[in-house]
Amino acid sequence: MATRHDTAAPPVKEGGAAPGRPPAEPTEAEQRHRARLSRRWQRDKRWSPYAFVSPFFLLFLAFGLFPLVYTGWASLHQVEMTAPTDMTWVGMRNYTRIFDDDFFWNAAKNTLTIGIISTVPQLLMAMGLAHILNYKLRASTFYRVAMLAPYATSIAAASLVFVLLFGRDYGMINWALHFVGIDAIDWQNDKWPSQFAVSSIVIWRWTGYNALIYLAAMQAIPQDLYESAALDGASRWKQFLHVTLPSLRPTILFTVVVSTIGASQVFGEPLLFDANKGASGGAEHQFQTLGLYLYEQGWVNQHLGRASAIAWTMFLILIVIGIVNYVISRRLRASS
């Protein structure tokens, strides 16, 4: 800001010359006017980029960064929902409290397993689908739109339908399974089946979306890479391994990071999959995720300080995952 006038001064002469229309006999007033216009123009050119990006950053500061930092601050205090402005410093006690709580570790484990059994099959299937969609196909737009339809469906609506489909006594899935000789599975109350059912909602909603992202990246791969690979005698499978996959590496990394963040926060699906619509994630917490545990501590038990500690723990876990991701991707790049 301090140098603004100094730097604005020299361009005045340049600006006066730039239009390339030498005026006949400019009076002194006209010259002053022109210089002022030109100065304004220069100033506009210099500062307008900041004007264009500042709304984003101001809103992000107010609704993203400030709350993030404040959550960290609140996690070191005892704060109750009943009096959110009364904050008593307790240091790390909220953290030791939740780490001593078996339900925290249960929720962390559930989040991890639900994350893995929803993300891994989802991304693998999306990759396969993208590969198929990359062929020349009849009605290819139709498949793409149909596959993306679950993305337009809300968590609320999808979860409610899946509760019915996974019903123990009259659910469609158990009914279909009895034809292949499998006895009725209690999808809501048994640990693994319920986690699988919750994951299936996530998989259903996001597979098509990820397939489209992979497809877009595949279509950006130059065709001559495949041609030269084919000339070298590489089979279709070899081409996929040695041309497609390496080219997709940044995209794969991107989808892994985004899905990991999504999986760490799964909330609506387990909340609505619970028959009692409670925050415990099933009668024995069998599918309570960290997101649900946070909600239970903060909004049901009304301990906002403790909920903040859970939120920050989730954040730190994500940062660790991000660093691991980065290291792995660098190793991969170095080895290839």
Place this chain on the structure above:
Amino acid sequence: MEPEDAVPTARKVRRPKSARAGGQMHGGPVAYIILGVFTIVSLFPLVWTAIAASRDNNRLAQNPPPFVFGSNLFHNLDVAWNDANLGKAFVNTTIVAGTSAATIVFLSTIAGFAFAKLRFRGRGALMLIVIGTMMVPPQLSIIPLYMMVAKLEWTDQLQSVILPSLVSAFGVFFMRQYLIQALPDEIIEAARVDGASSWRVVWHVVFPAARPAMAVLGMLMFVQTWNDFLWPFLVLSQTGNPTVQVAVAGLGRGYTPDQSLIMAGALLGTLPLLLVFAIFGKQIVGGIMQGAVKG
């Protein structure tokens, strides 16, 4: 003049990519079978929602589950509509999703334009911050936001849902990617030489050139905000002043919930977006794919 030129140029730049799009090999029967299975899996829960909504609760508690439509659809829709206060929820959600989508599109376009075409000190670092913000989970901010809302006594009021949803890092990134290729530098320079101010350039050059991308981003953000669940669920009550998702989630409560009514509510909550999808599906697919390719 210039704006009119900008759009066809943009298309010309992109065309070679889509000409390459289909790949070279034709898909065999196996490809069609796999795609067919996935299409059915994708659409079946939606169709079955409608079937379940057209039955009554007793029929849903029988084996085999119903596969064809019954006669109760309109009755169930009517009851669900009134029970869940869906009329108000629809108005609310339209206001919320419309306001956020419009604001996000506007702010993302001007910020994306600055990042794509203007030189300024700190551009690279600021763009990195934008991308970095995509990695911050929104769940981390809900507690202070909730405390703010409680303090301002905004519980159950729409502004508490709208305000935090006015920015999107994805939107900035998306518009930047589009404008880099769709807006030739010469047009901006020409407007500049003619003495246009930055706002005139944005209004008369950038907005017309960005119109297709703005439409797609608007639809994506509308869909996303319409489906938002966690934050509206925390600050809005389920019957007082809900959004559609909050109202639909509330349908499952009670001791003996009527499943056909729940399905009718779920159907009503999903139908508007499915209609948007049926009409603009191709553009939305194109938009997601375009946002995915990084420069």
